[in-house]
Amino acid sequence: MQRAGRVAAIWREVPGIVGLALPIVMGLAASTLIGVTDSLMLAPLGPVPLAAVGLTGAVAALFYAAIYGLLSALSVRIGAAWGAGEGRAISGILRSGLALGALVGIGSALVMAALWPLLPLLGQPEEVIGAMRAYWFWICAFLVPFAILTAFKSAFEAVEKPWLGTAFAFLGVVVNVPLNYALIWGLGPLPQLGLTGAGLASFLAETIALGAAFLWWRSAPSMRRLRLRRQVALGEMGLTFREGAPLGAMYVVETASVSVATLMIGAFGTVALAGNQVAQAVGWGLLYMLPLGVAGAVAIRVAQERGAGNAAALRPIALAAVAVAGVWLVAAALTLALRGEAIARLVTDDPEVVAVAAAIFLVFAPMQISDAVQSAMLGALRGLSDTAWPAMVSAIAYWPVALPLGYALAHWGGMGPSGIWAGYILALAGAGAALAVRFWRKTALLEAPASA
Template structure:
């Protein structure tokens, strides 16, 4: 394949990936602002935020995966020039988003009574309930806003979705301050105030997106009347469900891996947290590229441009690999320096630097897996990559990580070594699957 044909695909992929990454970053900042602004109140509110996020992130991941099929369907219709199909997909998506948000809210509220049984600190639980409830309620506007963001991205208006995500952060910061500390007539609500601010910020950003859809001149084609059908909603849900399960499995595997590292003591756990904090920032780029390649593959397929599917994917894979390989080199050579930006504890820095050596390689492998999952999503192949991912994390990565960490004496780095091997194999399988799915005998333009 000529390098020129690959290079041609880089600018449009970056043009779509950059705003998606910015949107992911903005969404992440909502949780970060709660932690930063509650820190002066002491360790209990911070512990409450951490406990809430540990559960909420799993449900957010499930919702995001369930709704991921929308951008592919809309992208395919947009690529095929069938704009009149998009309003129907959007309206059915809003119904699915509402159902997913309410389901996530109910599940999170249902977990609450079990927290004391799981040995969570009573002093944290004593202040947690109002914050827990408001974060659960925020899942409904989050889900609906995700539908609008997916739509805007799929019709080549990605900065619109990013703008509404940034708007939520802009609203959240001053509202957080006002409700946590009490400004003017507002009461000092502390932890509860942070939850109320997050719910209000998500809701107001959703109202802004909804209002733009209903009133914006450029949205006229997207708001054409269209029927909502239970069959269509169920069809989108069936396509997205494997991805929702995959994200739950991945998030759960990371949590179990953290517990495994915790058996080596508090210092090891702290070093792992440093590595994961850095990794979370770096991994926003592969997530954005995966979303972009899914949409671009869907658009090309909808347009009947089957020959473009592989160049689009290989260009995206090259971008992700280059980014993560460069990051791996920096972390391998300057891991101690990077860790020292986050903590001043020498023992934690030493363990974090050791973990970086393996963790960075795991991220490269995960980047390949994520990009190929996005490309397969673009051709509406979601069940197979989800199964491969779940088997890689749970069937191979975690058991092998335990053996390498405990049996082979590699310590915390052994857990991540297990993920390196498992994700490397998963990435190879998904490349094979993509080649098979995009062969001329298998793929039709629509």
Template sequence: MATTPIIATARTEVAPLLHLALPIVAGLAASTLIGVVDTIMIAPLGTLPLAAASLTTAAMIIFYSAIYGFVSAVGIEAAHRHGGAQADAVAAALRAGLGLAPLAGLVASLLMVLILLILPLIGQPPEVLAIITPYWLAMAAVLVPVALLMVIAQVLNAMDRPWTAAGFAFLAVILNIPLNYGLIWGIGNWPGLGLVGAGLASLIAETLALLIAITWLARHRLLRAQPDAALRKRLAWGGLPLAIGYTGEGAAFAVVGLMLGIFGATALAANQIVQAVGGVLYMLPLGMAAAVAIRIGQASGSGDPARLRPIAVAAIGVVTVWMVAVTIMLILLGGRIAAALSDDSGVVALATAMFVIVALIQVADGVQSTALGALRGIMDFVWPTRLTLLSYWLFALPLAAALGFWAGFGPLGVWAGYGVGIALVAIILPARFWWLTAAANR
């Protein structure tokens, strides 16, 4: 297939991708909005609680990433079966995923608790560590209902019911707001729980949303499949390299947060503001990565390989345009956003500068995320995992440390070095996809 027909076909794929991606984006944004709500409602407590939330978020990213990667195999399986019009097989994938998710969530929770024990050994501010434990433990417990909700969302997205999945995610946000207000600040004469109240609010909100989602699935007979140990085992093995890859990326991102912690509470607080805002704006690339994996999986399952490249080209094009717009916005408005979220002049000044650096990374990050989704759609799991682990851990993080500490550029140097590593992955992953799909375009 020549380049021009691919581009022409890609234009026809933009609308279906957006139709699927936008509700996925809404669901992902809803999940991220819980963190934004926490940031907004914790910020008036002061710089130290905000820094504690930032440090906890850095660790949560590792385990969110691991769980998301692990359960992605369930979504890809469901997409292939849905593309082949195999409704019973889709229900079986859901049942198998719900069997795997609690174990994944529990393991992640326990590992997060263990990380808490080593924080004093890696140079984190003692004044932050003095208040962090109750909030940290509450957020660790959140990982169990989150894992189950992720499986449900993956399968509903694969079934072309993304708005239903988004609805459950928004339900958690809606529940979280009044719970946050009451548990952080109190009601009547009760003074509230402060920082730990935010963690408990998130745990209660996610659990209630999960119970409602399970009830909905049961009423729609989507839980009708019998347990299938062989399928569960296959999905576990398929999800393992994805979990390793996403964990490697998420852990690298978390190490950036830990590096910033060495610069003190101000750097952590500034990073929390930047990541809370940037995380919401990054939802389109994440949603598009999920959408392109599903669309490519459905095309493969229906026996239409000629659509693979046009789908990927359309997805990367949409994400590039969006991330360029985000970059411009963050550069122009970062200072005002920081000032609106903190009254600490040091935090505002550093967050304003961070917004510029992080904005410049956005385009490459969006491309690599989308290309990774395209590779997941054709079930290429292991090679991208190796690439991301090598690029982030042997290149990006050493460069971040070199620029931040040895070259003396501080927190901004840490982010700049990490961004160069992301750019490298953004070049290699699309090339990998193009090479693997060559046979279908001859």
């Protein structure tokens, strides 16, 4: 009977995890669609604008990851206050979070702008760098409204209105389309700005989405008890920053690790790089969003129940998150393993590239299962405001373990390009096990007073 009760408790949590994870995943996807829209609408201008968007996006992705990770602590702090029924506390946390978002956005914009002089030193094409200066700096400016809107999205997710944050994220994407058309090609009195117009449109679209989110928060009747006040608590900003900084650093480390793995695959030649790009577009571009969304969802649910003092619910929430991510990613793993070659052929008809991509898909398949556990447990610990140690474990998994192991399997183990990614299977599995043990110990301490 006790086992049946535990299973029932886990099952009851599944709808809540799915209900939170889905809009979070959609919101994360929306953040990448601005660059996709720019690429599609600039394509008729030739390869130089497309290369400029790709180069700028590759650098901006590091800042997106850092901003998302750092400000994700805001959803945990608000979630805990929401679970405890402390509406006034949420107002203070949010206004401090918005101020922190503005500072993080401005800081990120300045750092990215400072990287501009380094691009020629990295051997990038002169014609691309010559064309992209204004676009680069508009994307730097884009980071400011993006960071503040991320803070708003974290708040909406934590107070059980996750689709609201997603709607504002997609509003930016929708507004970007007509603005892009008008500013790239010229419309009426507007000049034809080309690549520069795409950057300006992205900045304006995100700013409009941020303005809409702020107006909603100020005027919606359902938000009345969570209204913003003028004061900003520096202490609250500091707490959010201390909790979020390890996560921001971890996501940057993770993104950088993937970039290094790609460079390592480049040693095998152009065909290997092309096959890896095909595999990554599916394996990281599409599938990676799901465990990231589940991690965000379980963090919020754990924080809410922790705030409510319901320690007995914490383990069922974490196990439900593992189950949700596991079911999806096992299905994805089977698809990649059994139909990887057919998927690659949807992208390219080059037989050599297809062969490399299919081999990498076979490695991506078991990696999905390892990532399901690692991501869910990372999110569960985030919900307990435990971020520094888990971030360190993940960083170790991605760098001193995954990359050297991948190199050994690729070169000495005879696996070739797919071996680089094979190193991640054991690294993520080990990280997931370590994080699960820590979560179990943490929750045992929380449950002990209640059972005493």
